Amino acid sequence: MIIPARYSDGAVRTPGGVTFPVPVEPREEAVAPDLTCAVYTTDNELVCVGRAGDVRWRHAFGAFQEKVLGVRAGCAFSLDGKTVWLFRPDAMGNWNDSQDTWHVLDAATGTVLASAELETVGHGGAHHVHPNGTDVLIDVGEGQDGVLLFRGRLDGTALEVVPYPWADRVLxxxxxxxxxxxxxxxxxxxxxxxxxxxxxxxxxxxxxxxxxxxxxxxxxxxxxxxxxxxxxxxxxxxxxxxxxxxxxxxxxxxxxxxxxxxxxxxxxxxxxxxxxxxxxxxxxxxxxxxx
CATH class of the missing domain: 2.130.10.10 (YVTN repeat-like/Quinoprotein amine dehydrogenase)
Incomplete structure (x- = not known):
């Protein structure tokens, strides 16, 4: 089950009243289906915290940036809560000399299990977790240039990515x-x-x-x-x-x-x-x- 999450007054909040204290306002946030932890993105990293705000792990995007303008890294838990999906707008974020990337991390440790380049130049990416429990969709917004939609699935150590054949529809x-x-x-x-x-x-x-x-x-x-x-x-x-x-x-x-x-x-x-x-x-x- 995907748990809605929103940030307010120093914490990531859920409909059931469970909160996760965080020290900064996230760029995006997500809560595990079992409500034991939350993840959030900042200008430079993905962070996993427990209910007390204790940091369980961090995933740095790359070269540290004082301020990242015009882009937002996105995150989501898988339906079973075992993995965290991360979209990094690397092309505009300047963390690495690469195209935008999509990653699947172990939710317990933050270890990267698989990654893929999307060949996009996005400002951000919105995750949509499919009810079948294996697929995750992401649409990457490229501003006035449109939006591209991809379907992803973790297969062992590979992130299989299938693009949809249009650049003008928002999921x-x-x-x-x-x-x-x-x-x-x-x-x-x-x-x-x-x-x-x-x-x-x-x-x-x-x-x-x-x-x-x-x-x-x-x-x-x-x-x-x-x-x-x-x-x-x-x-x-x-x-x-x-x-x-x-x-x-x-x-x-x-x-x-x-x-x-x-x-x-x-x-x-x-x-x-x-x-x-x-x-x-x-x-x-x-x-x-x-x-």
Missing amino acids: VGIAADGRHFLTIGHEQDTAEFHSYPDGEVVHQVSLADLGYEEDAWLEWTGGYLDADTAFVVVGGEHDDEEWFRHHLIDVRTGAHLGTFDAHTPNAYGVIPAGDGGWLTFDDGVFHRHTR
């Missing part, structure tokens, strides 16, 4: 049963549901399908509330005021099911729970909601 969610995943176009004009693992488009939803003709865009967020219901977020601007609305989509047909109140002032604030409900994180506290 925003994987269905709880793992059969489909949801992407938003980099141009923010379409949402697409893809079969897994081949990536074939099952349904496409446009802004017009949601009732918008112009002056609106799809935010790069969304996900699955349950096996049959997904959501996307439409944003826009009116009289210099920005607005957004959460829209429901029938995963089986691609039909628009209307809007819902997500109970968050942030277009990116919904954390799907997969059982029909979702979480939001406000003032250092997770809140649970249902429709």
Whole structure:
């Protein structure tokens, strides 16, 4: 089970109230499924800590940088908690003279088990752990140049990486049963549901399908509330005021099911729970909601 985690007031926090004190604000954070430890990235390293904030291990990225601008190293635990996946935007981070790299580390020791070069020049990489327990997906954002999506699997001492054949779609969610995943176009004009693992488009939803003709865009967020219901977020601007609305989509047909109140002032604030409900994180506290 993937545990949602957010940083606030000196600690990485979880919905169940378990906290992990950390001395700096992380660039990204993740919590082990058994809640015994957390990992987080800084400008120069990946750090694993226990509940008391005790450092269990560190993984340095390379040559120390006083300040890394415009990039963010990403991390995630595997579904069983035995490994930690790390994306390093090396091409822009200047830690090493290399392309962006993807690594799998032993969660208990921090030992690197496998690595691969991605041939990307990314600002950051968002991990999505597949429910099958073996696969991890990552989309690497290259700013105005687009975003590239990869599927990874640890095979002994090798990290097998399969790229998807597009550079213009942002992965925003994987269905709880793992059969489909949801992407938003980099141009923010379409949402697409893809079969897994081949990536074939099952349904496409446009802004017009949601009732918008112009002056609106799809935010790069969304996900699955349950096996049959997904959501996307439409944003826009009116009289210099920005607005957004959460829209429901029938995963089986691609039909628009209307809007819902997500109970968050942030277009990116919904954390799907997969059982029909979702979480939001406000003032250092997770809140649970249902429709």
